[in-house]
Structures are given as structure tokens and as C-alpha cells.
Amino acid sequence: MISDITKSNTSSNESLEHLKECLRIEVINRNGKKKFSWFKVFHRVLFSYKKRFYFWWRLACYLNSSPSKRNKKWARKINANLRCKYGVDISVEANIGSGLKLNHYIGIIIRSECIIGKNANIRQNTTIGRKSSDGIIGMTVIGDNVDIGAHSCIIGDVRIGDNVTIGAMTFVNKDVPANSIIYNPVTAVIKNK
Known part of the structure; x- marks a missing residue:
């Protein structure tokens, strides 16, 4: 049981690190030289229409990777909204x-x-x-x-x-x-x- 919880936490940490890496490259800057910060992500998302898609789609992927049914439902809703909007x-x-x-x-x-x-x-x-x-x-x-x-x-x-x-x-x-x-x-x- 404890090993399952540890695996779940490790998987969750890997998913979060993957999310941050993707947002750093796709939203903050393309050449990948700048460090990740949530402030930079939200600033770019607020002022750039194209960056919003990457942010919301990556967030939906992150939510979908969690074991929670509620998060998976939110991921489907976000993805449906992106489908209509973009x-x-x-x-x-x-x-x-x-x-x-x-x-x-x-x-x-x-x-x-x-x-x-x-x-x-x-x-x-x-x-x-x-x-x-x-x-x-x-x-x-x-x-x-x-x-x-x-x-x-x-x-x-x-x-x-x-x-x-x-x-x-x-x-x-x-x-x-x-x-x-x-x-x-x-x-x-x-x-x-």
C-alpha cells in the first residue's frame, strides 16, 4: 500500500515537472533559456492569445493524468472549450x-x-x-x-x-x-x- 502511494506521488511529481518544462518552453520562451516561474507563465497567458492555448491544453493534460475523476472531468471540459475556441x-x-x-x-x-x-x-x-x-x-x-x-x-x-x-x-x-x-x-x- 505504501509503495502504491509512493508511486502515485512520484508519478504526480513527474507530471508536474513535465508540465513546468512544457510551459517554460512553449509559453515563457521558445529558446528555453529563461527559468520557469508561475508569474511569467500567467503574464504571457494574459497578454498572448496563442500562448493561452498551450497553457490550457497542457493544464488539461496534467489534470487528465491524475487518478481523480473530478480532474479528468475538468480536463475534458477544458479540452472541449479549446476545441470550440481554437x-x-x-x-x-x-x-x-x-x-x-x-x-x-x-x-x-x-x-x-x-x-x-x-x-x-x-x-x-x-x-x-x-x-x-x-x-x-x-x-x-x-x-x-x-x-x-x-x-x-x-x-x-x-x-x-x-x-x-x-x-x-x-x-x-x-x-x-x-x-x-x-x-x-x-x-x-x-x-x-
Whole structure:
């Protein structure tokens, strides 16, 4: 029993440290040189519309990671509000590392079956992850420092390595090795005028 309580406290402390690290990089400053303080976080959230999304979404993820049903309910409410306000549907159960950057919020969908590394850059109208109709869940794993172009789909049980650039309008359903650039080939002309 005592070991369970210790595990719970350790998990809670790790979640809080992850929350602080994410807020330090995403809300306080991008280069990560400034130290964390709640005052700086609230100041940036108060005056920056874009920083508010990161703050509230990370807070919802933190609340969702707690064992309390009340906190999970609050996490769902915060996430639903963000979905309506920003047009972004990122599951609070998705595991996303610090340094997340959303260039344009509209139409970004990230399912709960995703693990995304640090410093991910995701552009508008991007879909990541999927649950198949037969109930088998495919886990999408994306490495560190991945840059995902606009209107891209990353679907299914795929692994994308570190330092990968995915071009605009690219459909990814196969594994991508690290240090790669993938893009959609040029669209052919169907009819000349």
C-alpha cells in the first residue's frame, strides 16, 4: 500500500515537472533559456492569445493524468472549450513532448494513440493517428524535431524517426527513417485550356 502511494506521488511529481518544462518552453520562451516561474507563465497567458492555448491544453493534460475523476472531468471540459475556441482537436491522452509548436491552429487533429517527441512543429489541417474500424488500435510514434507541413495525414501504426521533415499535403502510412525529407510528388496537369 505504501509503495502504491509512493508511486502515485512520484508519478504526480513527474507530471508536474513535465508540465513546468512544457510551459517554460512553449509559453515563457521558445529558446528555453529563461527559468520557469508561475508569474511569467500567467503574464504571457494574459497578454498572448496563442500562448493561452498551450497553457490550457497542457493544464488539461496534467489534470487528465491524475487518478481523480473530478480532474479528468475538468480536463475534458477544458479540452472541449479549446476545441470550440481554437478549432484544434488534440486529445489530452496524446503523449506529446515539450516544445510543441502549432503555426496555425485550424483543423489540427491528434488522436490519443499518438506519441510525439520534443520540438514538434505542426501546421494547419493536419491529422495524426487513427483507430481502425475493427477495434485494433494503431499507435503512431513520431520522433524529436519533426516538422509536419500543412494538410498532411499521418495515419495508422507508423513510426517516424527524429529530424524528419514532412512536406505539405503528404499522406504517410508507412514508417519513415530518421533524418529524412518526405513530400507529395508534384500533381500532374489533368487538362490544358
